[in-house]
Amino acid sequence: MRVLILGGDGYLGWPTAMHFSALGHEVLVVDNYLRRRIAKKTHSEPLIEGGDLATRTALYENVLGTHIDWLELDLADPESMFHAVKTQRPHAIIHYAEQPSAPFSMMEFDAARLTLNNNLNVTFNLIWAVLQECRDAHIIKLGTMGEYGTPNVDIEEGWIEIEHKGRRDKFLFPRQAGSLYHTTKVLDTDLLWFYVRTYGLQVTDLMQGPVYGLSTDQADKDHGLAPNFHYDDIFGTVVNRFIVQAVASVPLTVYGKGGQTRGYLNLKDTLQCVHLATQHLPGTGQMRILNQITETFSVCEIAERVKSVGNAMGLNVDIKSIPNPRKEAEMHYYNPSYSGLKEMGLQPHYMTDEVLAEMLEAVLRHRNRIDREKIMPRVQWS
Amino acid sequence: MRVLILGGDGYLGWPTAMHFSALGHEVLVVDNYLRRRIAKKTHSEPLIEGGDLATRTALYENVLGTHIDWLELDLADPESMFHAVKTQRPHAIIHYAEQPSAPFSMMEFDAARLTLNNNLNVTFNLIWAVLQECRDAHIIKLGTMGEYGTPNVDIEEGWIEIEHKGRRDKFLFPRQAGSLYHTTKVLDTDLLWFYVRTYGLQVTDLMQGPVYGLSTDQADKDHGLAPNFHYDDIFGTVVNRFIVQAVASVPLTVYGKGGQTRGYLNLKDTLQCVHLATQHLPGTGQMRILNQITETFSVCEIAERVKSVGNAMGLNVDIKSIPNPRKEAEMHYYNPSYSGLKEMGLQPHYMTDEVLAEMLEAVLRHRNRIDREKIMPRVQWS
Numbered sequence: 030m031r032v033l034i035l036g037g038d039g040y041l042g043w044p045t046a047m048h049f050s051a052l053g054h055e056v057l058v059v060d061n062y063l064r065r066r067i068a069k070k071t072h073s074e075p076l077i078e079g080g081d082l083a084t085r086t087a088l089y090e091n092v093l094g095t096h097i098d099w100l101e102l103d104l105a106d107p108e109s110m111f112h113a114v115k116t117q118r119p120h121a122i123i124h125y126a127e128q129p130s131a132p133f134s135m136m137e138f139d140a141a142r143l144t145l146n147n148n149l150n151v152t153f154n155l156i157w158a159v160l161q162e163c164r165d166a167h168i169i170k171l172g173t174m175g176e177y178g179t180p181n182v183d184i185e186e187g188w189i190e191i192e193h194k195g196r197r198d199k200f201l202f203p204r205q206a207g208s209l210y211h212t213t214k215v216l217d218t219d220l221l222w223f224y225v226r227t228y229g230l231q232v233t234d235l236m237q238g239p240v241y242g243l244s245t246d247q248a249d250k251d252h253g254l255a256p257n258f259h260y261d262d263i264f265g266t267v268v269n270r271f272i273v274q275a276v277a278s279v280p281l282t283v284y285g286k287g288g289q290t291r292g293y294l295n296l297k298d299t300l301q302c303v304h305l306a307t308q309h310l311p312g313t314g315q316m317r318i319l320n321q322i323t324e325t326f327s328v329c330e331i332a333e334r335v336k337s338v339g340n341a342m343g344l345n346v347d348i349k350s351i352p353n354p355r356k357e358a359e360m361h362y363y364n365p366s367y368s369g370l371k372e373m374g375l376q377p378h379y380m381t382d383e384v385l386a387e388m389l390e391a392v393l394r395h396r397n398r399i400d401r402e403k404i405m406p407r408v409q410w411s
Numbered sequence: 412m413r414v415l416i417l418g419g420d421g422y423l424g425w426p427t428a429m430h431f432s433a434l435g436h437e438v439l440v441v442d443n444y445l446r447r448r449i450a451k452k453t454h455s456e457p458l459i460e461g462g463d464l465a466t467r468t469a470l471y472e473n474v475l476g477t478h479i480d481w482l483e484l485d486l487a488d489p490e491s492m493f494h495a496v497k498t499q500r501p502h503a504i505i506h507y508a509e510q511p512s513a514p515f516s517m518m519e520f521d522a523a524r525l526t527l528n529n530n531l532n533v534t535f536n537l538i539w540a541v542l543q544e545c546r547d548a549h550i551i552k553l554g555t556m557g558e559y560g561t562p563n564v565d566i567e568e569g570w571i572e573i574e575h576k577g578r579r580d581k582f583l584f585p586r587q588a589g590s591l592y593h594t595t596k597v598l599d600t601d602l603l604w605f606y607v608r609t610y611g612l613q614v615t616d617l618m619q620g621p622v623y624g625l626s627t628d629q630a631d632k633d634h635g636l637a638p639n640f641h642y643d644d645i646f647g648t649v650v651n652r653f654i655v656q657a658v659a660s661v662p663l664t665v666y667g668k669g670g671q672t673r674g675y676l677n678l679k680d681t682l683q684c685v686h687l688a689t690q691h692l693p694g695t696g697q698m699r700i701l702n703q704i705t706e707t708f709s710v711c712e713i714a715e716r717v718k719s720v721g722n723a724m725g726l727n728v729d730i731k732s733i734p735n736p737r738k739e740a741e742m743h744y745y746n747p748s749y750s751g752l753k754e755m756g757l758q759p760h761y762m763t764d765e766v767l768a769e770m771l772e773a774v775l776r777h778r779n780r781i782d783r784e785k786i787m788p789r790v791q792w793s
Contacts, residue, residue, distance in 0.1 A: 107524070138539045142489070145535055146528070149598075153527055157520050181580035182573060191564060191573055191585070196744070198563035203573070203582035204601075212605045216598045219586075220527075223594045226587075227738050228793060356609050362578070411610060 030307065033117040034058045035104055035151065036125030038065070038082055040256045041171070041240060041299055045123060047089060047247035047254065048300040050097045057117040058082060060126070061103040063147065064264065067133060073261035073403060076273065076395050077243070079253055088253045105147050110154035114162045121307045122159070124170045126151045127217075130263045131175075131208035132354075132408040141209050148213035149220070156224045165313075168232045169306045172218055174292050174322060174365065175211035176204045176236060179358050184365035187234065187318020202318075207357050208410075222316050229314040233306045238292035238322035240299050241268040242384065243391050256296065258392075261403035267328055268293070268335075270404060272385070275339035275346045276392045277399045284406070285353030287329035288360035292322025292367065295378040305373040320367040323377035338385040354406035412689065415499040416440045417486055417533065418507030420447070420464055422638045423553070423622060423681055427505060429471060429629035429636065430682040432479045439499040440464060442508070443485040445529065446646065449515060455643035455785060458655065458777050459625070461635055470635045487529050492536035496544045503689045504541070505551045508533045509599075512645050513557075513590035514736075514790040523591050530595035531602070538606045547695075550614045551688045554600055556674050556704060556747065557593035558586045558618060561740050566747035569616065569700020584700075589739050590792075604698050611696040615688045620674035620704035622681050623650040624766065625773050638678065640774075643785035649710055650675070650717075652786060654767070657721035657728045658774045659781045666788070667735030669711035670742035674704025674749065677760040687755040702749040705759035720767040736788035 032049045036042040037058025046058045060082060068074050079085045082099040090096050100116070102109035104126050114122075127148040128134065134144040152170070159166050177184045180203065189202045201222060204215040221232050248254045259265040260273035271281045294302075302321045311317035326334075332348045339346035353359060371377075378384070392399075414431045418424040419440025428440045442464060450456050461467045464481040472478050482498070484491035486508050496504075509530040510516065516526040534552070541548050559566045562585065571584045583604060586597040603614050630636045641647040642655035653663045676684075684703045693699035708716075714730045721728040735741060753759075760766070774781075 107520070138489070138543070141539070142532075142535065145531065145602075149527065149531065150524075153524065157523070161520070180582070182575040182578045189573075189575065191571075191575075193564040193571065193573075196564045198585075200562070200585035200587065203580075203585065205582065206605065209605065212601060215601055216531075219594060219597055219601065223588065223591065 030054045030120045031117055032056050033113060033119035033122045035122065035155065036060055036127065037099065038062060039125055042125045043079065043085065044245045044248055044256050044296060044300060045303055046097050048245065048304065050095050051093060051247055057098040057100065057113070059100045059102050059104060059113045061101060063128060068264060071133065071263050073259065073263040075257040075259045076392065076398060077255050077258035079255060079257065085254065088251060092251045092254065093247060104154060105150040107154045110158045111162065114158040118163055119166050121167045121169060122155065123303055124152070124155055124168060127213065128210065131210040132263050134208055134210035135410055136408050144210055145213055149216055152217045152220055156221065156230070159230060160228055167307065167310055168230065169303060170217065170221060170232060170234045172234045172236045173211055173214045174236045174238045174320060175206050176215045176218060177202060178205040178207055179361040179363055181362050186320050186366050186369050187236065207355065225314060225316040231311045231313055232316045233311055234316060234318045235302060235306065235321045236318060237299065238294055239266040239268065240294055240296050241266065241380065241388065242296035243388060245297055245300060262406045262408065268331060271332055271335040272388050272392050273399055274404060275335050275344050275389060276396050277401060278345055279401060279404060280347035280349035281332045281335060282405065283328050283332055283348060283350045284355060285350065286359035287332065287350060288327050289357060290325055290327045290361065290363040292320065292325045292365055293380060294321060294323045295380065295384065297378045298323055298375065301375055302370050305370060305375060309373055319369040320365055321370060322365065322367050324379055325363060325365070335385060338382050339389060342386060342389060354409050356410040412436045412502045413499055414438050415495060415501035415504045417504065417537065418442055418509065419481065420444060421507055424507045425461065425467065426627045426630055426638050426678060426682060427685055428479050430627065430686065432477050433475060433629055439480040439482065441482045441484050441486060441495045443483060445510060450646060453515065453645050455641065455645040457639045457641045458774065458780060459637050459640035461637060461639065467636065470633060474633045474636065475629060486536060487532040489536045492540045493544065496540040500545060501548050503549045503551060504537065505685055506534070506537055507553050509595065510592065513592040514645050516590055516592035517792055518790050526592055527595055531598055534599045534602055538603065538612070541612060542610055549689065549692055550612065551685060552599065552603060552614060552616045554616045554618045555593055555596045556618045556620045556702060557588050558597045558600060559584060560587040560589055561743040561745055563744050568702045568748050568751050569618065589737065607696060607698040613693045613695055614698045615693055616698060616700045617684060617688065617703045618700060619681065620676055621648040621650065622676055622678050623648065623762065623770065624678035625770060627679055627682060644788045644790065650713060653714055653717040654770045654774050655781055656786060657717050657726050657771060658778050659783060660727055661783060661786060662729040662731035663714045663717060664787065665710050665714055665730060665732045666737060667732065668741035669714065669732060670709050671739060672707055672709045672743070672745040674702065674707045674747055675762060676703060676705045677762065677766065679760045680705055680757065683757055684752050687752060687757060691755055701751040702747055703752060704747065704749050706761055707745060707747070717767060720764050721771060724768060724771060736791045738792040
């Protein structure tokens, strides 16, 4: 299978590239290093980060013996997108190429504008490149569980049948996101669904929760193949921030009441899910939506888990609530469905004590490089 | 009241500017003549069109005695938007400034891209200009009934309360539009609602149906003040096309079965509705959505109405079904609510035989300028 991976330098993109290459597929990754530039500009450099694509693909070939092609291109530029698609003539396209930080998207006008235009145009250019160059290709788009927000009803997998005044119809599940970044993913879904139903594209839209973990079969072969690890307030997820705070003896900063509940998954399961998606074509004119999580936790539950594992390892871990920089419900109903990927064969790797301990150990090896200034929230939602 | 009208050169923008000015408000209109450029490029010049804003505002001042300010600016450019908002310091902003043609948005990649980027960026820039310069201003956004599509359930005014598995929540009414243009209006709604609920803006989003008519109190004073009248396949609505076909002895071209049902309203009622919206503030943090139509018709019903009125005037009107260039349901359920504006005091001007006769007479005065090449559909949805 020829696979095109958009955003192949990212935390998920690079492990995905290695995963598909190791499975014997022809892989082309594309990235323009936008995240690296934003990280530098906002003083949010990661604790762990591999070299650029030239360096990493060379190392990968050395260590694993197979080749990954790469291109440095800005996919928000139509010509670049068409070039990438024409070069690879892909069977499957995995689209991670978006500005992924919610706080960055809420920072100020220019950051918000960049997020809106970059994310929408990459998706739009991809749709048109597929329409014109490889109409049968399977687009696998990374959405986010954040598109749904925290509704007071059960969250279905993408679609809902509504009965209203005695009549019924099926619609996209209502979406109401908590940041501009998450809202751009809602707009992506709207756009994709329009072009799917109008021109018969085939799309899998994966509503993913926050991913944690540093270990994959390929990444574990060499430190230089590791995915990047952000612990800053801009790109770092709550799990990463807590792990770093535990190591740095900074109290784990729970935003507000800490009842914010989300679905999480292990990096290994992202790889499984994306691969399962490529093995199950949705069919022409279908937009299949899957909720890509394996378990749900509140922020307080994660803090307690990290505290307990950290203290057992001899760290001195405290938890401290701080004012919530975001506008979000801190106590809310949350009951998402996520059976689709399990039915396809997903074997979850749960957030066990061992997994948290491994992450703590990985970070301990870099503890002298932790910059405490990067951890506390610098962006307010209002 | 200081009123800022974005897209003030358009079919609705210019009559709105005159209406508010005649009511004694300070009006600034902004436009970049995008529609005029697209019309020229696609050979879709209108049958009736006034001069540019310099010409029309001068004529208006001559005839009506009050002054309308204007600026030629591209509002998709942030600096231009901020400049317009800072110049007017508006109490109310009426936002018509979008690429309004569904067929143009479906023509090819560049047209689609222009539609997406122009429409989204104008709305986005407006949101930020209001956030930063006049947070209390009331944004009145023209959406479209087309955002809802043609669901199999009753269409509510913007919102729906859903009961699902024994729990309830209120959401934006599901949206599923029939063209990329209409989809950009869905994205506008998503964007506006995100910023309204996050930063407490106040927005009225008017879901408008196709508007017909050439007569307003101000436009009727001088031919040079008339709104533009498009009858081409790109910018012309079905009512205008049928009126011109009736005059030109071309059979009225019904797309497919002609059961496509939509809500319509008279131009005079658009002016009333927009004015009523300015008189009823939604309140901080509120996004009020109103369905701006006064009656519903199927395409066949409109064709029969135009045929009957035209033949009574001595024209020779036939009706002919042609293959549908669009992808849309040709027979469907359609039951939208539209009580909100009536409760505010809207006095509808219905599509009577007299109104259709007036339109036919207006077009008869220009019959020698009708170009039959412009009427038939040139854009296919697939």
